[in-house]
Amino acid sequence: MSRSQFIGMLDAYARTDRTVQLWLRDDDAIEPTEALSRLLGLSEGWDAPLTIAAIPAHATAALAGLLRQLPLISVAVHGWDHLNHAPTSEKKQELGLHRGEAVVLSRLAEGLERIRALFGDRAVPLLVPPWNRIAPALVGHLTSLGYEALSVFGPERKEAPLRLVNTHVDIIDWKGTRGGRAMDILYAEAAARLEASETLKTSLGILTHHLVHDEAAWDFLDDFFDLTANHPACRWVAVRELMNIP
Template identity: 50%
Template sequence: MSEERVKQRLDALANQGQQVTFWLRDDDAIEPTPALETLLHLASRYQIPLTLAVIPQNTGAALVERVVQEPALCVSVHGWSHVNHATPPEKKQELGLQRPAAMVLNELKAGFDKLRDLYGAHFLPMLVPPWNRIDARLLPELSALGFSALSVFGREKVPAPMRLLNTHVDVMDWRGTGGGRDADALFAEIADWLAADAEPLNALGLLTHHLVHDAAVWRFLERLFQLTHNHPGCRWMSARAILATA
Protein backbone atom coordinates (compact mmCIF):
# COMPACT_ATOMS: atom_id res chain seq x y z
CA MET A 1 0.00 0.00 0.00
CA SER A 2 1.28 3.46 -0.89
CA GLU A 3 0.03 4.80 2.43
CA GLU A 4 2.37 2.39 4.16
CA ARG A 5 5.26 3.68 2.00
CA VAL A 6 4.59 7.19 3.29
CA LYS A 7 4.50 5.94 6.87
CA GLN A 8 7.74 4.00 6.42
CA ARG A 9 9.51 7.05 5.04
CA LEU A 10 8.25 9.24 7.87
CA ASP A 11 9.32 6.60 10.39
CA ALA A 12 12.78 6.52 8.79
CA LEU A 13 13.08 10.28 8.99
CA ALA A 14 12.03 10.24 12.64
CA ASN A 15 14.61 7.55 13.42
CA GLN A 16 17.26 9.81 11.85
CA GLY A 17 16.10 12.77 13.92
CA GLN A 18 14.78 14.52 10.81
CA GLN A 19 11.43 15.96 9.74
CA VAL A 20 9.74 16.84 6.49
CA THR A 21 7.55 19.95 6.38
CA PHE A 22 4.06 19.85 4.85
CA TRP A 23 1.85 22.82 4.05
CA LEU A 24 -1.74 23.14 2.80
CA ARG A 25 -3.05 25.57 0.17
CA ASP A 26 -6.71 25.70 -0.82
CA ASP A 27 -7.76 27.74 -3.86
CA ASP A 28 -10.79 29.73 -5.07
CA ALA A 29 -12.33 30.92 -1.79
CA ILE A 30 -14.79 33.81 -2.06
CA GLU A 31 -17.38 33.31 0.67
CA PRO A 32 -18.34 30.85 3.41
CA THR A 33 -19.84 27.61 2.08
CA PRO A 34 -20.60 24.20 3.57
CA ALA A 35 -17.56 22.81 1.73
CA LEU A 36 -15.29 25.46 3.21
CA GLU A 37 -16.73 24.73 6.64
CA THR A 38 -15.89 21.05 6.18
CA LEU A 39 -12.31 21.93 5.27
CA LEU A 40 -11.91 24.34 8.17
CA HIS A 41 -13.23 21.82 10.68
CA LEU A 42 -11.01 19.06 9.28
CA ALA A 43 -7.92 21.26 9.39
CA SER A 44 -8.75 22.42 12.90
CA ARG A 45 -9.30 18.88 14.17
CA TYR A 46 -5.79 17.86 13.09
CA GLN A 47 -4.14 21.25 13.75
CA ILE A 48 -3.27 21.75 10.07
CA PRO A 49 -2.44 25.40 9.27
CA LEU A 50 -4.34 26.44 6.15
CA THR A 51 -3.61 29.03 3.48
CA LEU A 52 -6.70 30.16 1.58
CA ALA A 53 -6.05 31.58 -1.89
CA VAL A 54 -8.91 34.09 -2.07
CA ILE A 55 -10.29 35.60 -5.31
CA PRO A 56 -10.34 39.33 -4.50
CA GLN A 57 -12.98 40.69 -6.88
CA ASN A 58 -16.03 39.05 -5.33
CA THR A 59 -14.99 38.43 -1.74
CA GLY A 60 -16.10 40.56 1.18
CA ALA A 61 -17.31 40.81 4.74
CA ALA A 62 -18.91 37.35 4.96
CA LEU A 63 -15.63 35.51 4.45
CA VAL A 64 -13.78 37.96 6.68
CA GLU A 65 -16.17 37.20 9.54
CA ARG A 66 -15.43 33.49 9.16
CA VAL A 67 -11.67 33.83 8.70
CA VAL A 68 -11.19 35.89 11.87
CA GLN A 69 -12.36 32.85 13.85
CA GLU A 70 -9.31 30.89 12.63
CA PRO A 71 -6.15 32.32 14.23
CA ALA A 72 -3.74 30.15 12.22
CA LEU A 73 -5.31 30.78 8.82
CA CYS A 74 -3.48 32.80 6.13
CA VAL A 75 -5.12 34.55 3.18
CA SER A 76 -3.19 34.98 -0.07
CA VAL A 77 -4.06 36.73 -3.35
CA HIS A 78 -5.58 34.47 -6.02
CA GLY A 79 -5.29 36.78 -9.02
CA TRP A 80 -8.14 39.26 -9.31
CA SER A 81 -11.26 37.69 -10.83
CA HIS A 82 -10.10 34.17 -11.84
CA VAL A 83 -11.22 34.88 -15.42
CA ASN A 84 -9.46 33.15 -18.32
CA HIS A 85 -8.12 35.59 -20.92
CA ALA A 86 -6.32 33.01 -23.05
CA THR A 87 -7.80 31.53 -26.21
CA PRO A 88 -7.41 27.91 -27.34
CA PRO A 89 -5.04 26.23 -27.84
CA GLU A 90 -3.42 28.31 -25.08
CA LYS A 91 -3.81 26.96 -21.58
CA LYS A 92 -6.14 28.87 -19.28
CA GLN A 93 -4.52 31.94 -17.80
CA GLU A 94 -5.61 35.14 -16.12
CA LEU A 95 -2.14 36.58 -15.56
CA GLY A 96 -0.84 36.46 -19.11
CA LEU A 97 -0.10 39.15 -21.65
CA GLN A 98 -3.22 38.68 -23.75
CA ARG A 99 -4.05 42.10 -22.26
CA PRO A 100 -1.70 45.03 -21.63
CA ALA A 101 0.71 44.35 -18.78
CA ALA A 102 -0.35 47.54 -17.03
CA MET A 103 -3.96 46.32 -16.89
CA VAL A 104 -2.95 42.97 -15.40
CA LEU A 105 -0.66 44.60 -12.84
CA ASN A 106 -3.29 47.16 -11.88
CA GLU A 107 -5.74 44.35 -11.16
CA LEU A 108 -3.16 42.53 -9.06
CA LYS A 109 -2.49 45.70 -7.09
CA ALA A 110 -6.22 46.17 -6.54
CA GLY A 111 -6.49 42.58 -5.32
CA PHE A 112 -3.50 42.96 -3.03
CA ASP A 113 -4.84 46.16 -1.48
CA LYS A 114 -8.36 44.81 -1.04
CA LEU A 115 -7.33 41.61 0.72
CA ARG A 116 -4.74 43.40 2.86
CA ASP A 117 -7.39 45.85 4.02
CA LEU A 118 -10.05 43.18 4.57
CA TYR A 119 -8.00 40.50 6.31
CA GLY A 120 -5.40 42.46 8.26
CA ALA A 121 -3.18 40.14 10.28
CA HIS A 122 -4.43 37.10 8.35
CA PHE A 123 -3.17 38.57 5.07
CA LEU A 124 -0.04 37.02 3.55
CA PRO A 125 1.52 39.02 0.66
CA MET A 126 1.88 35.94 -1.53
CA LEU A 127 0.50 35.68 -5.07
CA VAL A 128 -1.23 32.47 -6.12
CA PRO A 129 -1.88 32.78 -9.88
CA PRO A 130 -5.15 31.23 -11.09
CA TRP A 131 -4.42 27.92 -12.84
CA ASN A 132 -0.89 28.26 -11.36
CA ARG A 133 0.20 30.28 -14.39
CA ILE A 134 1.71 33.74 -14.76
CA ASP A 135 3.69 35.20 -17.65
CA ALA A 136 7.35 35.32 -16.67
CA ARG A 137 7.61 38.90 -17.95
CA LEU A 138 5.31 40.03 -15.12
CA LEU A 139 7.37 38.50 -12.33
CA PRO A 140 9.93 41.34 -11.94
CA GLU A 141 7.02 43.74 -11.27
CA LEU A 142 5.47 41.84 -8.37
CA SER A 143 7.72 43.15 -5.60
CA ALA A 144 6.79 46.74 -6.44
CA LEU A 145 3.12 45.81 -5.94
CA GLY A 146 3.88 44.56 -2.43
CA PHE A 147 4.19 40.80 -3.02
CA SER A 148 6.97 39.02 -1.19
CA ALA A 149 6.32 35.47 -2.42
CA LEU A 150 4.82 33.46 -5.28
CA SER A 151 3.10 30.06 -5.14
CA VAL A 152 2.46 27.93 -8.22
CA PHE A 153 2.59 24.16 -8.81
CA GLY A 154 5.56 21.83 -9.18
CA ARG A 155 9.15 21.77 -8.00
CA GLU A 156 10.50 25.22 -7.27
CA LYS A 157 12.82 26.50 -9.98
CA VAL A 158 15.79 28.61 -8.99
CA PRO A 159 17.00 31.22 -9.48
CA ALA A 160 13.66 32.99 -9.15
CA PRO A 161 12.76 36.69 -9.05
CA MET A 162 11.16 36.27 -5.62
CA ARG A 163 10.54 33.70 -2.92
CA LEU A 164 8.75 30.58 -4.14
CA LEU A 165 6.53 28.36 -2.02
CA ASN A 166 4.91 25.89 -4.38
CA THR A 167 2.38 23.11 -4.09
CA HIS A 168 3.39 19.68 -5.37
CA VAL A 169 0.47 17.26 -4.93
CA ASP A 170 -2.99 18.10 -6.35
CA VAL A 171 -5.88 16.05 -4.98
CA MET A 172 -8.14 16.73 -8.01
CA ASP A 173 -8.39 14.70 -11.23
CA TRP A 174 -8.89 17.73 -13.47
CA ARG A 175 -8.32 15.97 -16.79
CA GLY A 176 -10.30 12.86 -15.96
CA THR A 177 -13.33 12.50 -13.74
CA GLY A 178 -13.19 16.02 -12.35
CA GLY A 179 -13.44 14.49 -8.89
CA GLY A 180 -10.84 13.37 -6.41
CA ARG A 181 -7.83 11.36 -7.52
CA ASP A 182 -7.37 7.80 -6.33
CA ALA A 183 -6.07 7.82 -2.77
CA ASP A 184 -3.45 5.17 -3.45
CA ALA A 185 -2.09 7.24 -6.35
CA LEU A 186 -1.94 10.31 -4.12
CA PHE A 187 -0.09 8.48 -1.36
CA ALA A 188 2.28 7.05 -3.98
CA GLU A 189 3.00 10.55 -5.25
CA ILE A 190 3.70 11.80 -1.73
CA ALA A 191 5.95 8.80 -1.10
CA ASP A 192 7.89 9.57 -4.28
CA TRP A 193 8.45 13.16 -3.14
CA LEU A 194 9.66 11.82 0.21
CA ALA A 195 11.89 9.11 -1.22
CA ALA A 196 15.35 9.05 0.30
CA ASP A 197 17.01 9.55 -3.09
CA ALA A 198 14.70 12.43 -4.12
CA GLU A 199 15.96 16.01 -4.09
CA PRO A 200 14.57 17.34 -0.80
CA LEU A 201 11.94 20.05 -0.82
CA ASN A 202 11.85 23.01 1.52
CA ALA A 203 8.20 22.11 2.13
CA LEU A 204 5.85 19.63 0.45
CA GLY A 205 2.71 21.48 -0.60
CA LEU A 206 -0.74 19.90 -0.82
CA LEU A 207 -3.22 21.64 -3.14
CA THR A 208 -6.99 21.43 -2.60
CA HIS A 209 -10.08 23.14 -4.06
CA HIS A 210 -12.82 22.85 -1.44
CA LEU A 211 -15.65 23.92 -3.77
CA VAL A 212 -15.26 20.84 -6.00
CA HIS A 213 -14.28 18.17 -3.47
CA ASP A 214 -16.15 14.90 -3.60
CA ALA A 215 -16.31 12.22 -0.94
CA ALA A 216 -13.07 10.66 -2.19
CA VAL A 217 -11.13 13.85 -1.48
CA TRP A 218 -12.50 14.22 2.03
CA ARG A 219 -11.67 10.58 2.80
CA PHE A 220 -8.12 11.00 1.50
CA LEU A 221 -7.54 14.16 3.52
CA GLU A 222 -8.79 12.45 6.68
CA ARG A 223 -6.39 9.55 6.11
CA LEU A 224 -3.43 11.81 5.35
CA PHE A 225 -4.07 14.05 8.34
CA GLN A 226 -4.49 11.05 10.63
CA LEU A 227 -1.19 9.60 9.40
CA THR A 228 0.81 12.80 9.73
CA HIS A 229 -0.77 14.40 12.79
CA ASN A 230 1.83 14.44 15.57
CA HIS A 231 4.12 12.08 13.65
CA PRO A 232 7.70 12.85 14.73
CA GLY A 233 8.95 12.54 11.14
CA CYS A 234 6.89 15.48 9.83
CA ARG A 235 5.32 18.76 10.75
CA TRP A 236 2.58 20.89 9.22
CA MET A 237 3.49 24.56 9.04
CA SER A 238 1.73 27.67 7.83
CA ALA A 239 2.92 29.35 4.67
CA ARG A 240 3.79 32.40 6.75
CA ALA A 241 6.01 30.38 9.09
CA ILE A 242 7.76 28.59 6.24
CA LEU A 243 8.51 31.82 4.43
CA ALA A 244 9.76 33.39 7.64
CA THR A 245 12.21 30.58 8.43
CA ALA A 246 13.44 29.39 5.04
Protein backbone atom coordinates (compact mmCIF):
# COMPACT_ATOMS: atom_id res chain seq x y z
CA MET A 1 0.00 0.00 0.00
CA SER A 2 2.74 2.47 0.92
CA ARG A 3 4.52 1.97 -2.38
CA SER A 4 1.33 2.78 -4.28
CA GLN A 5 0.88 5.78 -1.97
CA PHE A 6 4.28 7.06 -2.99
CA ILE A 7 3.51 6.50 -6.67
CA GLY A 8 0.23 8.37 -6.17
CA MET A 9 2.10 11.33 -4.70
CA LEU A 10 4.54 11.33 -7.63
CA ASP A 11 1.65 11.23 -10.08
CA ALA A 12 0.00 14.15 -8.28
CA TYR A 13 3.25 16.11 -8.55
CA ALA A 14 3.46 15.38 -12.27
CA ARG A 15 -0.12 16.58 -12.87
CA THR A 16 0.70 19.95 -11.28
CA ASP A 17 4.17 20.33 -12.86
CA ARG A 18 5.93 19.90 -9.54
CA THR A 19 9.33 18.20 -9.28
CA VAL A 20 10.91 15.84 -6.78
CA GLN A 21 14.66 16.41 -6.63
CA LEU A 22 16.07 13.08 -5.50
CA TRP A 23 19.52 12.74 -4.02
CA LEU A 24 21.41 9.92 -2.37
CA ARG A 25 23.89 10.29 0.50
CA ASP A 26 26.01 7.36 1.64
CA ASP A 27 27.99 7.64 4.89
CA ASP A 28 31.23 6.26 6.37
CA ALA A 29 33.35 5.48 3.31
CA ILE A 30 37.09 5.18 3.92
CA GLU A 31 38.29 2.65 1.32
CA PRO A 32 37.10 0.64 -1.68
CA THR A 33 34.99 -2.37 -0.71
CA GLU A 34 32.74 -4.83 -2.51
CA ALA A 35 29.69 -3.13 -1.00
CA LEU A 36 30.84 0.29 -2.17
CA SER A 37 31.42 -1.06 -5.66
CA ARG A 38 27.87 -2.40 -5.67
CA LEU A 39 26.52 1.02 -4.69
CA LEU A 40 28.66 2.80 -7.28
CA GLY A 41 27.37 0.33 -9.86
CA LEU A 42 23.78 1.28 -9.04
CA SER A 43 24.64 4.97 -9.35
CA GLU A 44 26.25 4.44 -12.75
CA GLY A 45 23.60 2.00 -13.99
CA TRP A 46 20.73 4.36 -13.21
CA ASP A 47 22.66 7.53 -14.09
CA ALA A 48 21.96 8.79 -10.57
CA PRO A 49 24.41 11.15 -8.84
CA LEU A 50 25.70 9.93 -5.48
CA THR A 51 27.20 11.83 -2.56
CA ILE A 52 29.79 9.91 -0.55
CA ALA A 53 30.34 11.24 2.99
CA ALA A 54 33.94 10.16 3.57
CA ILE A 55 35.73 10.19 6.95
CA PRO A 56 38.71 12.51 6.43
CA ALA A 57 41.06 11.03 9.05
CA HIS A 58 40.75 7.53 7.60
CA ALA A 59 39.96 8.01 3.90
CA THR A 60 42.58 6.29 1.76
CA ALA A 61 44.36 7.20 -1.44
CA ALA A 62 42.77 4.09 -2.98
CA LEU A 63 39.29 5.50 -2.32
CA ALA A 64 40.34 8.83 -3.79
CA GLY A 65 41.73 7.14 -6.89
CA LEU A 66 38.48 5.28 -7.41
CA LEU A 67 36.06 8.16 -6.86
CA ARG A 68 38.02 10.78 -8.78
CA GLN A 69 37.35 8.76 -11.95
CA LEU A 70 33.55 8.85 -11.52
CA PRO A 71 31.76 12.00 -12.74
CA LEU A 72 28.50 11.19 -10.91
CA ILE A 73 30.17 11.17 -7.49
CA SER A 74 30.52 14.05 -5.01
CA VAL A 75 32.50 13.66 -1.79
CA ALA A 76 31.40 15.42 1.41
CA VAL A 77 33.18 15.80 4.75
CA HIS A 78 31.99 13.30 7.37
CA GLY A 79 33.31 14.96 10.52
CA TRP A 80 36.97 14.22 11.16
CA ASP A 81 37.46 10.71 12.59
CA HIS A 82 33.91 9.56 13.47
CA LEU A 83 34.77 9.05 17.15
CA ASN A 84 32.27 9.62 19.92
CA HIS A 85 33.22 12.23 22.52
CA ALA A 86 29.93 12.34 24.43
CA PRO A 87 29.52 10.61 27.81
CA THR A 88 27.47 7.43 28.04
CA SER A 89 24.53 9.44 29.39
CA GLU A 90 24.20 11.23 26.02
CA LYS A 91 23.68 10.14 22.44
CA LYS A 92 26.84 9.58 20.42
CA GLN A 93 28.36 12.75 19.04
CA GLU A 94 31.67 13.72 17.51
CA LEU A 95 30.75 17.34 16.88
CA GLY A 96 29.59 18.37 20.33
CA LEU A 97 31.26 20.81 22.69
CA HIS A 98 32.75 18.11 24.92
CA ARG A 99 36.32 18.91 23.80
CA GLY A 100 35.75 22.66 23.50
CA GLU A 101 34.63 24.68 20.50
CA ALA A 102 38.12 25.56 19.26
CA VAL A 103 39.26 21.92 19.05
CA VAL A 104 36.21 20.81 17.09
CA LEU A 105 36.36 23.72 14.65
CA SER A 106 40.05 23.04 14.05
CA ARG A 107 39.27 19.42 13.18
CA LEU A 108 36.46 20.48 10.83
CA ALA A 109 38.78 22.88 9.01
CA GLU A 110 41.35 20.09 8.71
CA GLY A 111 38.68 17.71 7.46
CA LEU A 112 37.60 19.98 4.60
CA GLU A 113 41.23 20.59 3.65
CA ARG A 114 42.00 16.86 3.52
CA ILE A 115 38.89 15.94 1.54
CA ARG A 116 39.74 18.63 -1.03
CA ALA A 117 43.35 17.44 -1.24
CA LEU A 118 42.35 13.80 -1.68
CA PHE A 119 39.34 14.08 -3.97
CA GLY A 120 40.03 17.21 -5.99
CA ASP A 121 37.05 18.44 -7.98
CA ARG A 122 34.88 15.63 -6.61
CA ALA A 123 34.99 17.32 -3.18
CA VAL A 124 32.13 19.57 -2.09
CA PRO A 125 32.15 21.98 0.90
CA LEU A 126 29.33 20.05 2.59
CA LEU A 127 29.57 18.92 6.20
CA VAL A 128 27.86 15.66 7.15
CA PRO A 129 28.09 15.29 10.96
CA PRO A 130 28.62 11.73 12.21
CA TRP A 131 25.38 10.40 13.70
CA ASN A 132 23.70 13.47 12.10
CA ARG A 133 24.45 15.50 15.23
CA ILE A 134 26.27 18.80 15.67
CA ALA A 135 26.20 21.32 18.53
CA PRO A 136 24.10 24.34 17.43
CA ALA A 137 26.84 26.69 18.67
CA LEU A 138 29.20 25.32 15.99
CA VAL A 139 26.90 25.76 13.02
CA GLY A 140 27.33 29.53 12.79
CA HIS A 141 31.12 29.11 12.40
CA LEU A 142 31.00 26.69 9.46
CA THR A 143 31.01 29.29 6.69
CA SER A 144 34.19 30.85 8.10
CA LEU A 145 35.86 27.44 7.71
CA GLY A 146 34.84 27.22 4.05
CA TYR A 147 31.70 25.09 4.33
CA GLU A 148 28.74 26.13 2.20
CA ALA A 149 26.13 23.67 3.44
CA LEU A 150 25.26 21.21 6.19
CA SER A 151 23.51 17.85 5.79
CA VAL A 152 21.80 16.12 8.71
CA PHE A 153 18.62 14.02 8.92
CA GLY A 154 15.06 15.32 8.93
CA PRO A 155 13.16 18.37 7.69
CA GLU A 156 15.24 21.44 6.94
CA ARG A 157 14.94 24.26 9.50
CA LYS A 158 14.24 27.63 7.93
CA GLU A 159 16.26 29.57 10.50
CA ALA A 160 19.57 27.74 9.88
CA PRO A 161 22.61 30.07 9.45
CA LEU A 162 23.72 28.25 6.28
CA ARG A 163 22.09 26.12 3.62
CA LEU A 164 20.71 22.77 4.77
CA VAL A 165 20.69 19.83 2.36
CA ASN A 166 19.17 17.10 4.51
CA THR A 167 18.30 13.46 4.06
CA HIS A 168 14.77 12.35 4.89
CA VAL A 169 14.58 8.56 4.57
CA ASP A 170 17.16 6.36 6.32
CA ILE A 171 17.02 2.85 4.88
CA ILE A 172 18.81 1.18 7.84
CA ASP A 173 17.02 -0.22 10.91
CA TRP A 174 19.58 0.96 13.47
CA LYS A 175 17.56 0.00 16.54
CA GLY A 176 16.53 -3.42 15.28
CA THR A 177 18.11 -5.67 12.66
CA ARG A 178 20.77 -3.10 11.65
CA GLY A 179 19.95 -4.09 8.10
CA GLY A 180 17.41 -2.71 5.65
CA ARG A 181 14.10 -1.43 6.97
CA ALA A 182 10.79 -2.70 5.60
CA MET A 183 10.09 -1.37 2.13
CA ASP A 184 6.54 -0.26 3.00
CA ILE A 185 7.82 1.87 5.88
CA LEU A 186 10.42 3.53 3.67
CA TYR A 187 7.90 4.34 0.97
CA ALA A 188 5.48 5.68 3.58
CA GLU A 189 8.16 8.05 4.86
CA ALA A 190 8.99 9.16 1.32
CA ALA A 191 5.32 9.79 0.59
CA ALA A 192 4.95 11.78 3.82
CA ARG A 193 7.86 14.01 2.82
CA LEU A 194 6.18 14.81 -0.50
CA GLU A 195 2.78 15.33 1.07
CA ALA A 196 4.17 17.80 3.62
CA SER A 197 5.86 19.98 1.01
CA GLU A 198 4.16 22.96 -0.60
CA THR A 199 6.97 24.01 -2.93
CA LEU A 200 7.26 23.47 -6.68
CA LYS A 201 10.57 21.66 -6.14
CA THR A 202 10.84 19.25 -3.23
CA SER A 203 14.08 17.56 -2.27
CA LEU A 204 13.95 13.96 -1.08
CA GLY A 205 17.21 12.69 0.37
CA ILE A 206 17.83 8.96 0.78
CA LEU A 207 20.41 7.99 3.40
CA THR A 208 22.43 4.77 3.05
CA HIS A 209 25.40 3.12 4.79
CA HIS A 210 26.89 0.66 2.30
CA LEU A 211 29.02 -1.13 4.92
CA VAL A 212 25.95 -2.53 6.73
CA HIS A 213 23.61 -3.20 3.81
CA ASP A 214 21.86 -6.56 3.74
CA GLU A 215 19.77 -7.81 0.82
CA ALA A 216 16.70 -5.96 2.12
CA ALA A 217 18.60 -2.69 1.82
CA TRP A 218 19.82 -3.49 -1.68
CA ASP A 219 16.33 -4.63 -2.72
CA PHE A 220 14.85 -1.29 -1.69
CA LEU A 221 17.46 0.65 -3.63
CA ASP A 222 16.89 -1.49 -6.73
CA ASP A 223 13.14 -0.93 -6.47
CA PHE A 224 13.42 2.79 -5.72
CA PHE A 225 15.73 3.47 -8.65
CA ASP A 226 13.48 1.45 -10.96
CA LEU A 227 10.38 3.32 -9.79
CA THR A 228 11.82 6.82 -10.02
CA ALA A 229 14.17 6.60 -13.01
CA ASN A 230 11.60 7.43 -15.66
CA HIS A 231 8.81 9.05 -13.67
CA PRO A 232 8.01 12.52 -15.06
CA ALA A 233 7.97 14.12 -11.60
CA CYS A 234 11.42 12.81 -10.61
CA ARG A 235 14.90 14.19 -11.18
CA TRP A 236 18.01 12.63 -9.69
CA VAL A 237 20.29 15.57 -8.95
CA ALA A 238 23.84 16.10 -7.79
CA VAL A 239 24.21 17.64 -4.36
CA ARG A 240 25.98 20.59 -5.99
CA GLU A 241 22.66 21.61 -7.51
CA LEU A 242 20.94 21.51 -4.12
CA MET A 243 23.82 23.59 -2.72
CA ASN A 244 23.57 26.05 -5.62
CA ILE A 245 27.16 25.38 -6.65
CA PRO A 246 27.79 25.79 -10.42
